[in-house]
Amino acid sequence: MQAAACLPWCSDAGGAMLPLVTSPLQARMHAALAAGQHTLECSLDLGRSSSRVELGADGWCWRDLRYPWIEPCRERTIYHPVRHDGGALAFMPVVRYSGSLLKLVPTEWGPPTFEIDGIKMLPTARISPWEDAGRKVALVRPLGRRILDTCGGLGYFAARALEAGAACVQSFEKNPDVIWLRSLNPWSPTAAGDQRLLLECADVTTRLAAFDDRSFDAILHDPPRFGIAGELYSSEFYATLARLLVPAGRLFHYTGTPNRLTTGRDLPREVAKRLSRVGFEARLHGDGVLAVRRG
Numbered sequence: 001m002q003a004a005a006c007l008p009w010c011s012d013a014g015g016a017m018l019p020l021v022t023s024p025l026q027a028r029m030h031a032a033l034a035a036g037q038h039t040l041e042c043s044l045d046l047g048r049s050s051s052r053v054e055l056g057a058d059g060w061c062w063r064d065l066r067y068p069w070i071e072p073c074r075e076r077t078i079y080h081p082v083r084h085d086g087g088a089l090a091f092m093p094v095v096r097y098s099g100s101l102l103k104l105v106p107t108e109w110g111p112p113t114f115e116i117d118g119i120k121m122l123p124t125a126r127i128s129p130w131e132d133a134g135r136k137v138a139l140v141r142p143l144g145r146r147i148l149d150t151c152g153g154l155g156y157f158a159a160r161a162l163e164a165g166a167a168c169v170q171s172f173e174k175n176p177d178v179i180w181l182r183s184l185n186p187w188s189p190t191a192a193g194d195q196r197l198l199l200e201c202a203d204v205t206t207r208l209a210a211f212d213d214r215s216f217d218a219i220l221h222d223p224p225r226f227g228i229a230g231e232l233y234s235s236e237f238y239a240t241l242a243r244l245l246v247p248a249g250r251l252f253h254y255t256g257t258p259n260r261l262t263t264g265r266d267l268p269r270e271v272a273k274r275l276s277r278v279g280f281e282a283r284l285h286g287d288g289v290l291a292v293r294r295g
Contacts, residue, residue, distance in 0.1 A: 019044035019051075019062060020186070021079045021091060022106045026070055029055055045186040046078070047110025065089065078104045078112060080184050094184050096177040104181050111187040114154060114178070119225070121153060123256075123287070130187060134160040137220065139290055140250040142166040145217035148244065150204045151232070155182055157220045158197055159189040168196045170216070172204040205231055214246045222254040226267060233267075235274045242279040247295035251280065254288040 025042060032040045033055045044051050044062065054061040059068040070079055070091045079091035094104035103115045109128030114121050122129040133156035140147070143165040149158045152173035161169050173179055179201050182188035191197050200207065219241055223232035231237060241251060253275070255268045272289045275282040280291035 018081050019067065020046055020094075020184070021067075021070060021073070022046075023073045023075050023077065024106075026073045029053070029060060030069075033057075043110075046106065046112060048186050067091070076105055078106050078184075094181065096180060098177055100177075102175070102177045102181060104185060111156070112154070112185060114181055116224070116228075121224070122156070129154075129156055130160070133157050134163075136222075136252050136254065136286075136288070137161050137164060139252045139285065140218035140220060142218060146170070146215065148216040148219045148241075150219065150221045150241075151223050152182075152199060153178060153222060154185055155188040155199070157222060158199075159187070161220070162189060162194050162196055166196065167217075168198065171197065171199045172202050172207060173199065174201070174203045176201050205237060208240050208244060211244055213243050215244050217246055217249050219245055219249070219251040221251060225256075233271060233274070235278060238275050238280075239278040242293060245293040247293055249293045251275070251291040251293070252285070252288055253291065256287050 021044070025044075028042060029040055038055055039052055040055060041050055041052050043049060044053070051062060059066055061067070067081060067089055068091070073079070074093075078094045080094050081089050082092050083089055096102045100117050101115075105113050105115055105120070107113055107124045107129065109124065109130065111128055111130040113124050113129050123132055137157055137160040140161075142161040144167050147158075147161045147166045147169045149161070149169050149171035152158060152171040155171065158169045158171045173182075179199075182190075189197055191199055221232070221241070223229050226233050245251065253271055255271050257266075257268065268284050268287075268289055272282040272284060272291075275289065275291045279294050281294060282289050282291035284290075
């Protein structure tokens with residue numbers, strides 16, 4: 001098999017936009033074709049916009065490019081186009097493996113979530129991850145503020161902070177494979193789209209030492225689970241966040257409630273206590289902890 005080169009979601013080498021496909025979308029195309037339709041209005045960017053495609057027995061056409069049907073087209077999978085050395089287009093899952101399996105996963109809401117080794121990283125059961133991020137970002141009152149986004153993930157916290165008028169967002173994401181997922185996700189923000197976003201592929205636990213005291217007006221902290229990244233729940237790391245935050249600055253720390261049913265552990269209360277010890281007034285709020293830096 002010839003090597004295939006990934007084509008970024010935003011454009012190919014000639015600047016043409018490229019589509020993302022899911023099983024429900026392809027099923028809609030097949031149903032339309034079976035009903036005698038030769039065109040279909042649908043979304044090729046996970047619900048961000050609508051496009052018209054031309055349908056045929058051997059595939060479909062969009063913006064003068066012909067794409068093949070995906071066989072098999074699996075549930076809970078997002079496919080992106082690749083071009084083989086011979087020039088033929090094919091679809092591949094948005095998946096990467098380098099020690100852990102990372103996968104961009106569609107949701108009923110449009111904005112996708114992602115999984116690491118099958119563990120879902122964003123809540124999607126009762127709310128869109130996009131709306132969930134917006135509610136949490138509102139807690140730190142981002143308008144005109146300098147925001148630290150410690151664990152960028154797909155960038156939804158950063159995107160909603162920018163949308164709400166943040167002066168700038170300094171975001172860190174340690175895993176380059178997550179950065180790759182972002183490059184294919186039309187809901188993820190890019191510095192090219194908004195220069196107020198500064199995204200670094202770096203370990204936040206070491207990178208923050210370079211910042212001056214009181215560098216940020218608010219902080220959004222959405223770390224991986226404690227069992228994966230316990231250092232991001234440590235008193236030492238929280239003390240660093242306190243140093244970087246202005247007096248009365250706000251911090252929202254997503255925790256979820258891992259292990260509460262199986263072990264009785266109350267991680268949110270543990271987090272609130274640690275934050276209180278290093279200079280915050282902290283209280284439980286929803287699925288996390290909302291804290292304010294004492295003066």
